[in-house]
């Protein structure tokens with residue numbers, strides 16, 4: 750599938766799929782969205798947990814992983830990060846995103862390392878951050894129950910990839926979550942929220958990043 754690089758409103762880059770008329774991030778700002786949804790409302794929702802197991806649906810450009818790596822170092826947390834991706838972005842294109850400019854100088858070299866890391870096995874990227882990139886479709890992924898503290902659900906939007914948001918996938922995500930775990934996504938889709946509730950999660954609608962009124966966070970009970 751053809752991919753082109755675009756610049757979003759905050760100056761950070763993203764990828765657009767012209768055939769689907771879909772982008773990997775918000776056109777209002779890729780980095781702004783990632784920081785708001787996944788770091789502020791996701792990672793920072795677990796301030797007292799020192800070792801956090803994260804599952805990302807859609808590793809893509811590695812932006813969320815890089816921002817999480819930086820936050821882990823700043824907050825003295827240990828992160829075990831699993832990123833599932835069915836259609837990996839080529840290294841050359843990923844590096845053209847230049848996301849290293851959005852982290853401190855000492856963490857800049859790790860953007861390349863995230864992308865160069867071998868797939869399908871645990872890779873120690875920094876003393877704070879271990880990465881396992883899974884090259885697999887989420888539809889075939891078999892969740893290990895209660896092994897994840899935080900899910901970054903970053904699939905393409907429901908209007909272009911509705912099957913990523915169905916009850917079956919959300920059920921898998923819920924099974925993955927450990928008690929007290931958090932599911933976070935940029936989407937505010939009503940059916941998704943009703944499905945998450947029906948799966949027993951406590952669902953919150955939160956203010957979205959600039960350009961988006963709402964986003965969703967859901968908690969699994971202790």
Ligand SMILES: C[S@@+](CC[C@H](N)C(=O)[O-])C[C@H]1O[C@@H](n2cnc3c(N)ncnc32)[C@H](O)[C@@H]1O
Pocket residue numbers: 772773774806807808809810811812813833834835836837885886887888903904905906
């Ligand atoms: C919205 S983009 C993700 C953006 C990514 N988190 C980032 O920051 O670049 C959605 C991602 O889901 C991946 N994807 C699409 N269908 C998938 C599937 N069935 N299973 C796993 N990943 C899939 C896409 O290739 C894409 O990288």
